[in-house]
Amino acid sequence: MAVEEKNTRCQVGLTGNSAVAYAMKQINPDVVAAYPITPSTGVMEEFSSYHADGKVDTELITVESEHSAMSACVGAAAAGARVMTATSSQGLALMWEVLYIASGMRLPIVLACVNRALSAPINIHCDHSDSMGARDSGWIQLYSETVQEAYDNMLQAVRIAEHPDVLLPVMICLDGFITSHAIENLCTLSDSEIKEFIGQYKPRHSLLDTDNPVTFGALTLQDNYIEIKRQQSQAMDMAKDVILSVGKDFEDSFGREYGFLESYRMEGADVAIVILSSAAGTTKVAVDELRRSGKNVGLVRPRVFRPFPYKELSEELKGVKAVAVLDRVDSMSSFGGPLFVETRSAMYGLENAPAVIGRVFGLGGRDYRVADAVDVFELLLNIKDTGNVDKVVDYITVRE
Amino acid sequence: MATLKELAQKEELFSGGHRLCAGCGIPPIVRLILRSTSAGIVATTATGCLEVGTSIYPYTSWRIPWIHSAFENAASTISGVEAAYKALKRKGNVEKETKFIAFGGDGGTYDIGFQALSGALERGHSFLYVCYDNGAYMNTGIQRSSATPYGGNTTTSPAGEVVPGKQQWRKDLTRIVVAHNIQYVAQASPHNWSDLSKKTEKALKVDGPSFMNILSPCPLGWYTKSEDSMGLAKLAVDTCYWPLYEVDNGVLKVNYKPKEKKPVADWLKVQGRFKHLFKPGNEGILKEFQERVDEEWERLLERDGKHM
Ligand SMILES: Cc1ncc(C[n+]2csc(CCOP(=O)(O)OP(=O)(O)O)c2C)c(N)n1
Numbered sequence: 001m002a003v004e005e006k007n008t009r010c011q012v013g014l015t016g017n018s019a020v021a022y023a024m025k026q027i028n029p030d031v032v033a034a035y036p037i038t039p040s041t042g043v044m045e046e047f048s049s050y051h052a053d054g055k056v057d058t059e060l061i062t063v064e065s066e067h068s069a070m071s072a073c074v075g076a077a078a079a080g081a082r083v084m085t086a087t088s089s090q091g092l093a094l095m096w097e098v099l100y101i102a103s104g105m106r107l108p109i110v111l112a113c114v115n116r117a118l119s120a121p122i123n124i125h126c127d128h129s130d131s132m133g134a135r136d137s138g139w140i141q142l143y144s145e146t147v148q149e150a151y152d153n154m155l156q157a158v159r160i161a162e163h164p165d166v167l168l169p170v171m172i173c174l175d176g177f178i179t180s181h182a183i184e185n186l187c188t189l190s191d192s193e194i195k196e197f198i199g200q201y202k203p204r205h206s207l208l209d210t211d212n213p214v215t216f217g218a219l220t221l222q223d224n225y226i227e228i229k230r231q232q233s234q235a236m237d238m239a240k241d242v243i244l245s246v247g248k249d250f251e252d253s254f255g256r257e258y259g260f261l262e263s264y265r266m267e268g269a270d271v272a273i274v275i276l277s278s279a280a281g282t283t284k285v286a287v288d289e290l291r292r293s294g295k296n297v298g299l300v301r302p303r304v305f306r307p308f309p310y311k312e313l314s315e316e317l318k319g320v321k322a323v324a325v326l327d328r329v330d331s332m333s334s335f336g337g338p339l340f341v342e343t344r345s346a347m348y349g350l351e352n353a354p355a356v357i358g359r360v361f362g363l364g365g366r367d368y369r370v371a372d373a374v375d376v377f378e379l380l381l382n383i384k385d386t387g388n389v390d391k392v393v394d395y396i397t398v399r400e
Numbered sequence: 401m402a403t404l405k406e407l408a409q410k411e412e413l414f415s416g417g418h419r420l421c422a423g424c425g426i427p428p429i430v431r432l433i434l435r436s437t438s439a440g441i442v443a444t445t446a447t448g449c450l451e452v453g454t455s456i457y458p459y460t461s462w463r464i465p466w467i468h469s470a471f472e473n474a475a476s477t478i479s480g481v482e483a484a485y486k487a488l489k490r491k492g493n494v495e496k497e498t499k500f501i502a503f504g505g506d507g508g509t510y511d512i513g514f515q516a517l518s519g520a521l522e523r524g525h526s527f528l529y530v531c532y533d534n535g536a537y538m539n540t541g542i543q544r545s546s547a548t549p550y551g552g553n554t555t556t557s558p559a560g561e562v563v564p565g566k567q568q569w570r571k572d573l574t575r576i577v578v579a580h581n582i583q584y585v586a587q588a589s590p591h592n593w594s595d596l597s598k599k600t601e602k603a604l605k606v607d608g609p610s611f612m613n614i615l616s617p618c619p620l621g622w623y624t625k626s627e628d629s630m631g632l633a634k635l636a637v638d639t640c641y642w643p644l645y646e647v648d649n650g651v652l653k654v655n656y657k658p659k660e661k662k663p664v665a666d667w668l669k670v671q672g673r674f675k676h677l678f679k680p681g682n683e684g685i686l687k688e689f690q691e692r693v694d695e696e697w698e699r700l701l702e703r704d705g706k707h708m
Pocket of ligand 1: 447461472504505507508525534539545639
C-alpha cells in the first residue's frame with residue numbers, strides 16, 4: 001500500500017519496511033537491484049508497487065540472487081547512477097564478496113539491512129549477525145532504534161555516501177520484525193523537502209562517459225594496493241565529520257537530532273548499558289524504572305557503528321563505574337560480541353576506567369524484556385559496590 | 401559487413417603492451433569485437449586472464465570505459481551498467497548510443513558465473529556476453545572447467561596412472577544459452593575473422609541480450625606453440641570439434657561446413673594436453689571422442705536452417 005502524499009507529515013503509521021520503501025520512493029534512485037528475503041522482502045514488494053504504478057523513475061532490476069543484486073548495484077553505481085538495495089541475513093551473507101568491491105571502488109550505494117539471524121540453524125528473526133558479519137567490509141553502518149530513525153537514516157545515508165570526502169557505501173540497519181513489521185507513528189517529509197535535502201548526485205567518474213574512458217577495478221599489486229586501502233580508511237575517518245554535519249543539517253531542516261550516539265539519562269549515572277537498535281527502547285523503560293527507585297543508571301545507544309565513534313563513546317562512559325555492552329550477536333571468539341570488544345578497547349587507557357562487561361542477548365529473535373535489562377543494571381550496581389566482576393563475558397536471555 | 405580494410409582503419413580500442421601470453425587467443429578476439437561498432441562501448445570482464453593481463457594498475461589496455469568487479473558476476477555487473485544507462489538516458493543525463501559487452505572465460509561463464517549469466521539473459525538487458533573459451537581456468541594455472549574437453553589433462557584432472565585426464569564431456573553452453581530463447585547466439589573462432597566480425601555486428605544490433613561463445617587457443621594450457629594458435633583454432637573447426645554456427649531469431653544456421661571433415665585426432669595429437677590419449681590402451685577414449693564429435697555435428701546439420 002502506497003502512502004498518500006497528503007499524509008506525508010507527522011502521525012503517519014507505518015511499519016519499518018514501509019517507511020524504508022517510502023523513503024526509497026521519495027529518494028527516487030536511478031537503479032534499484034534486489035532479491036527477496038524475510039524480513040526485508042516487504043521493502044522490495046512495496047518499492048516494486050511504486051515502480052509498477054509509475055511513482056518512481058527507477059530502473060528496477062529483479063536479479064536472480066543477492067550476489068547479483070550487489071554486483072548490479074556496483075555496475076550501476078560505477079555508471080554514475082544513484083543506487084539502492086535492501087536485504088537481510090543470508091542475502092547479505094551472499095553479497096559479502098561484492099560488499100568489499102563496492103567500498104573498495106568507493107561507490108556510494110545505500111543498502112537497507114533488515115537485521116536477521118544467520119543460519120545454521122535457520123531462523124528468520126532478529127539479531128545482528130548479518131550486518132555485524134559485514135562490519136569490516138568498509139561500509140558505513142547506521143543502526144536505527146525506531147521506524148522514524150530508519151526513515152531518517154535512509155535520507156541521511158544518501159548524503160553521507162555521496163559526499164566527496166566520503167564516497168563510501170552506507171548500510172542502514174533496522175531490527176527484523178521488531179522494527180520492520182511493527183507499525184509506529186512517524187513524521188515523514190514531503191518529496192520536495194527530500195529532493196532539496198539530498199540534492200543531485202554528481203559522480204566524479206562514470207562508465208557511461210565513453211568520451212573519457214576510465215578503468216574501474218584494476219588489478220593492483222604490492223606497489224599500490226596499500227595506498228588505496230589507506231585512502232579508503234581515511235575516507236571512513238572523514239565520514240565522521242560528514243555524518244555530524246549531515247545530521248546537523250537534518251536537524252536544522254526537520255527538527256530531529258542525529259549524532260553518533262544517543263545518551264539516555266546519563267547525567268550522574270553510576271552504571272550504563274551500551275546497546276544498539278530497538279533493544280535500546282526496552283532498556284530505556286528499565287532505566288526509567290530504576291531511576292524512579294533512586295538508582296543512577298543510564299544508557300548509551302550508538303547510532304553509528306562504522307566509523308566507530310570510539311572517542312565520543314569513551315567520553316560518554318568515562319564517568320561511570322561499570323558498563324555492560326549488550327550485543328545481539330556473538331563473535332564466536334569466546335570473548336563476547338563486537339560492540340563489547342570495541343567499546344572495551346575504546347575505554348582502555350582511561351584514568352579510572354570503568355569495569356566493562358559484555359553480554360550476548362536476543363539471538364534469533366529471543367525476547368529481551370525490561371526485566372532482563374533490570375537484571376543487567378542490578379549486576380552492574382553490584383560490580384560498582386563490590387568491584388567484583390565475576391564474568392567478563394556471558395549470555396543473557398538464554399535457558400541454562 | 402565491414403571489410404578487412406575498413407576494420408583495419410578503425411581506432412584501436414585495446415592497446416598493446418598488455419601482459420597476455422604470446423599466442424593467446426584472447427587479444428585478437430577482443431580487438432576484433434571492439435572494432436565491430438561505431439557506437440560507444442562499455443565493457444566488463446570477469447576475473448581471469450583477460451582482466452589480469454590488461455589492467456595492472458596504473459596501466460590499462462582499455463581505451464573504453466571498463467570495469468572488473470569479480471569472477472562470477474560479469475553478467476550482473478553489466479546488468480547494472482545497462483540499467484543505469486537506461487535510467488540516466490531517460491533523464492537526459494546521457495545521450496550517446498552505447499553498447500554493453502561482458503567478457504568472461506569459460507570458468508567465469510560455464511561454471512561460477514553461470515547463474516548470473518542465465519539471470520541477465522532472462523531479464524533481457526541489452527548487452528553482448530562474450531565467452532572466450534580456452535577450456536580451463538588458465539589464469540590460476542590450468543584447472544579443469546566444465547568446458548575442458550573430454551580426456552584433457554589439467555592440473556585438477558591430471559592424466560595419471562589410473563585416471564586418463566578429464567572424465568566428463570564438456571558442457572554444451574551454447575546450446576544452453578539457446579534455450580534462453582534470446583535473439584542471437586553464436587559460436588565463433590578467432591581464425592575466421594570475417595565470421596567473427598559479422599557475428600559481432602549482428603549481436604550488437606540486438607535490442608536485448610546476445611551471446612557469443614568463442615574458442616580461444618591457449619599455448620600455456622594446451623601445451624602448444626604460440627605461433628600455432630590460429631592454426632589450432634582452424635583445426636578445431638575443420639574437425640567439427642568447434643562448429644561455427646548461429647541461432648538468429650530462433651533459426652539455426654551452420655556457418656561453415658568443412659569440405660572434408662578432418663578426424664578429431666588431428667586436432668588432439670598436436671596438443672600436449674591430450675598426449676596421453678595417444679598411448680597404447682587409450683584407443684577407446686579416442687574412439688569415444690570421435691563418436692561424440694560426429695554425433696554433435698550430425699545433430700547440428702539436422703537442425704541447419706530450421707527453427708529451434
Ligand atoms: C570467487 C572466486 N573464486 C575463485 C577465484 C580464483 N580465480 C581467479 S581467475 C580463476 C580462473 C578463471 O578461469 P576462466 O574463467 O576460465 O578464465 P581464464 O583464466 O582462462 O582467462 C579463478 C579460479 C576468484 N577470483 N574468485
